[in-house]
Amino acid sequence: MKGLIRGSAAIAGVGCSDLGAVAALMSPIDLMAQGIARALDDCGLTLRDVDGLFCATTQVRTSAMTLAEYLGLPDAYTDSTIVGGSSFEVHVAHAMAAIAAGLCSVVAIAYGSTQRTVGRRAASVREWNPYETPFKPFLPASAYAMAASRHMHEFGTTREQMAEVAVAAREWALLNPAAWEKKKLTVADVLGARKISDPFTVRDICLVTDGGGALIVVSAERARSLRKKPVYVLGCGQSITHAAISSMPDLTQTGAIASGRQAYHMAKLAPREIGLAMLYDAFTINTILFLEDLGFCPKGEGGRFVSDGAIAPGGRFAVNTNGGGLSYCHPGMYGLFLLIEAVEQLRGEAGARQVAGIETAIAHGNGGVLSAQASVILGTAAAL
Numbered sequence: 307m308k309g310l311i312r313g314s315a316a317i318a319g320v321g322c323s324d325l326g327a328v329a330a331l332m333s334p335i336d337l338m339a340q341g342i343a344r345a346l347d348d349c350g351l352t353l354r355d356v357d358g359l360f361c362a363t364t365q366v367r368t369s370a371m372t373l374a375e376y377l378g379l380p381d382a383y384t385d386s387t388i389v390g391g392s393s394f395e396v397h398v399a400h401a402m403a404a405i406a407a408g409l410c411s412v413v414a415i416a417y418g419s420t421q422r423t424v425g426r427r428a429a430s431v432r433e434w435n436p437y438e439t440p441f442k443p444f445l446p447a448s449a450y451a452m453a454a455s456r457h458m459h460e461f462g463t464t465r466e467q468m469a470e471v472a473v474a475a476r477e478w479a480l481l482n483p484a485a486w487e488k489k490k491l492t493v494a495d496v497l498g499a500r501k502i503s504d505p506f507t508v509r510d511i512c513l514v515t516d517g518g519g520a521l522i523v524v525s526a527e528r529a530r531s532l533r534k535k536p537v538y539v540l541g542c543g544q545s546i547t548h549a550a551i552s553s554m555p556d557l558t559q560t561g562a563i564a565s566g567r568q569a570y571h572m573a574k575l576a577p578r579e580i581g582l583a584m585l586y587d588a589f590t591i592n593t594i595l596f597l598e599d600l601g602f603c604p605k606g607e608g609g610r611f612v613s614d615g616a617i618a619p620g621g622r623f624a625v626n627t628n629g630g631g632l633s634y635c636h637p638g639m640y641g642l643f644l645l646i647e648a649v650e651q652l653r654g655e656a657g658a659r660q661v662a663g664i665e666t667a668i669a670h671g672n673g674g675v676l677s678a679q680a681s682v683i684l685g686t687a688a689a690l
Contacts, residue, residue: 390673479629
């Protein structure tokens with residue numbers, strides 16, 4: 307992105323809040339604070355060091371104001387940009403810019419949601435759209451189902467190929483002690499599950515969980531003096547192509563094409579030089595679309611790219627190694643967890659699911675109904 311300097315900022319700390327189904331009466335702000343405390347402990351800083359608070363959630367209308375009050379940080383520089391699940395990839399770019407401008411020096415980027423315990427309808431109220439609401443679509447599933455159906459029509463993508471995305475995510479989740487889903491999953495299980503919105507079954511669709519977490523972003527120079535190995539921000543990009551699915555220019559091409567191009571240009575890297583892809587997999591078609599649009603395979607080849615366990619453990623390309631939104635967790639807005647997993651992988655801290663020898667990763671967030679795309683390329687010191 308224009309004005310941002312490759313490698314000038316780094317993610318110094320990461321932390322997840324409690325996940326799954328959290329304790330009764332916990333709020334989204336509680337979960338943000340819990341994630342921030344754990345991320346600060348991860349990098350060896352304290353709350354007194356934080357002078358930037360960036361957050362987003364659908365459950366608290368003035369989330370930055372409420373979080374600043376909760377933490378007792380009245381003078382913190384705040385940013386509550388919200389573009390759905392990709393908000394946190396956008397926040398990384400904003401944090402990088404704010405640090406460079408001297409607006410703050412230690413930025414906590416946080417998210418929290420209790421959508422499982424309070425119910426999805428209470429957690430996120432859908433806005434009236436005069437062009438769609440009268441037709442009573444089952445959103446967001448119906449919107450993504452349209453994209454999947456169009457991809458199948460244009461490129462011959464099969465239900466079995468989409469199911470492979472869910473199976474690969476579950477294989478990674480079985481290696482992750484924190485993952486919500488712990489049962490083996492097969493292609494036949496996905497295809498035979500309860501239908502939700504044609505062509506999707508419930509196993510093509512993300513989990514409904516509580517959860518949250520945080521990242522700590524500082525200058526590259528400061529990061530080198532902290533507790534953990536820095537993970538540098540090498541490239542950022544974003545694109546908003548529409549808000550409503552009825553206004554999407556092409557159901558088979560997303561703004562990831564533009565956001566990825568920006569991020570690769572800033573990072574001075576090509577897709578072939580990326581060791582890990584963390585892709586927002588709220589639906590199985592997402593992974594296929596983003597693999598194509600971020601340049602890992604040609605348009606229309608995503609279904610074939612994921613076939614035969616290619617993105618599962620032991621496959622030719624590591625994708626969504628924590629189990630993804632399909633099997634790890636999905637508290638409504640998932641983009642923060644992509645970044646957390648990418649950082650842990652680049653530090654070599656991912657345990658049984660660790661991908662050997664990687665120095666670069668892309669975290670790609672998706673907001674709305676394939677609406678807001680944001681890409682962040684991260685790397686170790688060897689990638690600078």
